[in-house]
Amino acid sequence: MNLSVAIITYNEERIIEKNLQAIDALADEIVVVDSFSTDKTREICEKYSKVKFIQKKFEGFGQQKNFAIDNCSGSWILFLDADEIPDEDAMKSIKKVLHSHHPSFNVFEIHFNNILLNKVIRYGGWGNVWRERFFRKGHGKYSDDLVHETFITKDKKGKLDGNINHYTYKSINHHVEKINNYTQLMSEKKVLSKKKVSLFKIIVSPFYEFVKIYFLRLGFLDGIAGFYISITGAFYTFLKYIKMNEILKAK
Numbered sequence: 001m002n003l004s005v006a007i008i009t010y011n012e013e014r015i016i017e018k019n020l021q022a023i024d025a026l027a028d029e030i031v032v033v034d035s036f037s038t039d040k041t042r043e044i045c046e047k048y049s050k051v052k053f054i055q056k057k058f059e060g061f062g063q064q065k066n067f068a069i070d071n072c073s074g075s076w077i078l079f080l081d082a083d084e085i086p087d088e089d090a091m092k093s094i095k096k097v098l099h100s101h102h103p104s105f106n107v108f109e110i111h112f113n114n115i116l117l118n119k120v121i122r123y124g125g126w127g128n129v130w131r132e133r134f135f136r137k138g139h140g141k142y143s144d145d146l147v148h149e150t151f152i153t154k155d156k157k158g159k160l161d162g163n164i165n166h167y168t169y170k171s172i173n174h175h176v177e178k179i180n181n182y183t184q185l186m187s188e189k190k191v192l193s194k195k196k197v198s199l200f201k202i203i204v205s206p207f208y209e210f211v212k213i214y215f216l217r218l219g220f221l222d223g224i225a226g227f228y229i230s231i232t233g234a235f236y237t238f239l240k241y242i243k244m245n246e247i248l249k250a251k
Contacts, residue, residue, distance in 0.1 A: 001098050002028040004074030004137075008064045009045075010035040012082035014170050017044050022085045023078070024048055026094065033068040060185070062149035065142040072137060079133050083167045086110070090162025094134060097160075105158030106139040107132055107151075113163045117225045124219030124229050125212075132157060133164065146192075147185035179236050187243035197244045205241060210234040 005027040009016060020030065030051045034041060035058035045051045056067055069077060076098060078086075086094070090110055097103045109130040114121045121127060132140065132151040140153035169175040190197075213219045214230035222229070 001076055002074045003076045003078060003094070003098055004028065004072035005030045005078045005080060006033070006065070006068040006072055007031070007080050007082055008033045008035070008061070008068055009037060009041050009082050010058065011037045011039045011041060013037075013040040013044060015083045015167060016041055018167075019080065019082055019085055020045065020048050020051070023080070023091075024050060026086075026091050027078070028074055029072070031068050031071050033064055033071070035064070060144065060146040060149075062142045062144040062146070065149065066144070069137070069141060075137055077135055077137055079135075080164070081166075084112075084164050085167070087113075087163050087165060090160060090164060093160040093162050097134070103136075105156060106136040107153050107155045108134040108158045108160045110134060110160045111163050113165045114168055115165060116168050117228065119222065119225045121222055121225060121229065123217060123221045124214070124226055124233075125217045126229060130159065131164075134160060146189045147182055148189075175232065179232060179239065183236055183239040183243055186240050187247060190240075190244055191247050195244070197241050197248070202238070202241045202245060206234040206238040209237040 003026065005023050007016075007019070007030065009032055023030065027050055030048065032045050032051055032053050034045075034053065034055050036055055042053060045053050052071065054071060056064065058064060065079065068079070078094060080086075097108070110133050112129040112131060114126045114129065116126075132153065135153070135155075139155050140151055142149045142151055169178065210230050210233065213233045214226065219226035219230045
């Protein structure tokens with residue numbers, strides 16, 4: 001059985017080469033759906049003969065990922081973001097499934113190592129993360145959400161050995177840029193789904209988010225990195241709701 005690796009990109013020159021080097025030997029084809037990057041993403045991708053590079057206007061993460069799936073020819077799909085790299089144990093597990101005549105599952109979850117400030121985050125809700133990233137084609141797709149899309153399947157899920165190492169952000173500046181972009185999409189998504197926001201929610205929710213991440217989910221055990229994800233989690237929540245308020249008032 002052959003394997004398609006699917007990746008969506010936008011200005012990923014900092015990490016995409018590391019990703020492609022890691023998965024080139026594993027994949028039969030690599031489908032990259034790019035949202036018209038303005039850096040060297042295309043140039044780097046086209047150095048690899050297995051890459052099928054397609055450009056498509058970004059209309060939300062869910063739609064972009066489903067478009068990538070539709071363009072995969074493999075019977076199995078490994079879906080990665082550009083900053084996600086499977087470790088050796090994960091790749092061995094994937095090969096084992098591909099070489100099996102009768103795999104036990106059609107959809108597999110893989111454990112994530114979220115790496116921030118050169119540290120694997122263990123707590124704060126970032127540690128015990130499993131995601132459906134390896135599946136037989138036709139046995140799942142993503143919701144059409146603008147952001148925070150979910151994987152939809154009717155199949156029972158298995159678990160693979162190994163990890164996907166998620167190299168989250170190249171710098172604090174990069175992280176803040178992503179927070180700004182994601183909160184804009186998230187606020188638009190909530191407004192489209194007829195969600196409302198109150199002054200109470202704008203003020204109180206960020207404080208609750210900090211307490212949840214830092215204390216209730218033991219983020220303090222990750223040291224300065226744990227404090228950082230707690231503060232930025234609260235900031236994300238504040239921006240999401242204040243942007244919702246701005247959109248609603250503009251209507």
